[in-house]
Amino acid sequence: MADLVDAGTGTTAELEAVGVQGRFALVRLPYDSPSATCVARGAKAAGALAVIVHRAAPGRWLPSTVTLRTELTDAKGNSVSQLVIGAYAVR
Numbered sequence: 001m002a003d004l005v006d007a008g009t010g011t012t013a014e015l016e017a018v019g020v021q022g023r024f025a026l027v028r029l030p031y032d033s034p035s036a037t038c039v040a041r042g043a044k045a046a047g048a049l050a051v052i053v054h055r056a057a058p059g060r061w062l063p064s065t066v067t068l069r070t071e072l073t074d075a076k077g078n079s080v081s082q083l084v085i086g087a088y089a090v091r
Contacts (some may be wrong), residue, residue, distance in 0.1 A: 021047035
């Protein structure tokens, strides 16, 4: 099982500092920060196995669900992408 490393806000410098190569990267984004997709691309370029993005919502907190997106490519170039809306509830 790969390690989970705290990559702060996912800047290039933070990703390099924690060494995400072959690991899972936990990234915390402010609500008004750049796109999580841009951060995920940076982590992928740095060699992360996966990126878990936490973005704080503004205002009053309400229970909600988590949406997961995966994109995988094997060594032969075969790829798959999947989007799971409402994967699990957050209280």
